[in-house]
Amino acid sequence: MEMHDMCAIAAREPRCVLATAVKVEGHAYRKQGVSMLLTEEGAMYGSISPGCLESDLQARVDRVLDTQQLEFVEYDMRPEDDLSWGETIGCGGLIIVLLEPVCAELRSIMSHMHAYFQCGSSVVLTRSFYDHYTQIHYVIQLAEDEESQTSLSHSPVAKGASLGPINTLITEDTPRLSLVVIHSSEADAVAFNSGESDLQRHGLNDAERWDVPLQISARYEPKSRLIIIGAGNDVIPVARLGKSAGFRVVIADWRETLCTAERFPGVELIHGFPSEIMPVLDIQSGDYIVLMSHQFPREREFLELLEDRDYAYLGIMGSRTRTARLLNDLPPLKHLHSPVGLTIGADGPEEIAISIAAELIACKRAAVAAERRDVQRGIAHATDGYRASGR
Numbered sequence: 001m002e003m004h005d006m007c008a009i010a011a012r013e014p015r016c017v018l019a020t021a022v023k024v025e026g027h028a029y030r031k032q033g034v035s036m037l038l039t040e041e042g043a044m045y046g047s048i049s050p051g052c053l054e055s056d057l058q059a060r061v062d063r064v065l066d067t068q069q070l071e072f073v074e075y076d077m078r079p080e081d082d083l084s085w086g087e088t089i090g091c092g093g094l095i096i097v098l099l100e101p102v103c104a105e106l107r108s109i110m111s112h113m114h115a116y117f118q119c120g121s122s123v124v125l126t127r128s129f130y131d132h133y134t135q136i137h138y139v140i141q142l143a144e145d146e147e148s149q150t151s152l153s154h155s156p157v158a159k160g161a162s163l164g165p166i167n168t169l170i171t172e173d174t175p176r177l178s179l180v181v182i183h184s185s186e187a188d189a190v191a192f193n194s195g196e197s198d199l200q201r202h203g204l205n206d207a208e209r210w211d212v213p214l215q216i217s218a219r220y221e222p223k224s225r226l227i228i229i230g231a232g233n234d235v236i237p238v239a240r241l242g243k244s245a246g247f248r249v250v251i252a253d254w255r256e257t258l259c260t261a262e263r264f265p266g267v268e269l270i271h272g273f274p275s276e277i278m279p280v281l282d283i284q285s286g287d288y289i290v291l292m293s294h295q296f297p298r299e300r301e302f303l304e305l306l307e308d309r310d311y312a313y314l315g316i317m318g319s320r321t322r323t324a325r326l327l328n329d330l331p332p333l334k335h336l337h338s339p340v341g342l343t344i345g346a347d348g349p350e351e352i353a354i355s356i357a358a359e360l361i362a363c364k365r366a367a368v369a370a371e372r373r374d375v376q377r378g379i380a381h382a383t384d385g386y387r388a389s390g391r
Helices: 005-014 054-059 061-067 104-118 185-195 198-202 237-243 272-281 296-306 321-328 349-374
Strands: 018-025 035-039 045-046 068-075 095-100 123-130 136-142 177-181 214-219 225-229 248-253 267-271 286-291 311-314 379-381 386-389
Touching: 005 018, 005 045, 005 104, 018 061, 035 054, 054 061, 054 068, 061 068, 061 095, 104 123, 104 136, 104 185, 225 237, 225 296, 225 386, 237 349, 248 272, 267 272, 272 296, 286 296, 286 349, 296 321, 311 349
Parallel strands: 068 177, 225 248, 225 286, 248 267, 286 311
Antiparallel strands: 018 035, 018 095, 035 045, 068 095, 123 136, 123 214, 214 386, 379 386
């Protein structure tokens, strides 16, 4: 699950905690910087491990919410003779997880992030630690190479506008950190119950011992849009798999009886003919488009309007012969995939949907890999829409 989704979920969850792997050494299931959201009711969104750490993290949620304090938690699974994690840990690394109650400043920051994601903008979230990691300061701003875009959802960012940094203020009410070590002894437990931390008892700062950077910057990408032209029955599994694969799915069709929330729950719907939907879609360079309305004249009209647009992917349902007729006398179209989907011998709507989803994922990963090769600074992670750096 990407940060785009977690920001949306946090907006409707009154009491939840954001868990982020701020440092990873050795072998681990996920990379540094990935996050997950845990709620007071026990729901978990996203993951940091294959299931080894999540239950322990969930057990800490009530304390984090009740105290409104931040916690660092250490999971050191490197010692081969340490059987405390059982036989199913599957990892042999060190993971430092930061638990943050989603309230006050962080809730506001995530709300702003969601607004910018919805308009197609990448943002950089910077966490700065002060006073030996006892205070935190958040800043978000547009990525340096980002151009503001518009999309289907109302956003405070107009096309072509710029976003200045959004800061939070450090005050006496700013949450203070509790430094928690997972491999605690009985003495540690007694000290915790008495309200005394390792920092107080030993003068030690675990965050400094772990070499957690004083400033951590993370670039988060918006979810790529999957725009499907057509709302027939065969589109239903494509939309479902597209959502599961991390796309922001948009269904556009002029047949209002087909293009309904009952048939396509949790996706964005647009009603209208191609000339009517084009201004609303405002297609951008990161969009993935699939034509599967099975309506030749309407698809031809859409392709004519698509001629001068930038996009990441164009898939057309149908045989090569039909596509050749569809493209007749049109200039060559970019990023064309026809017939749409990977060649896996698919038969029937469900298998065809799998082949389409697989091709969409392959193209998205290839685009991310190409972007990584161009990155001169920072560490790119495709798994969370995330790129991190620290100092």
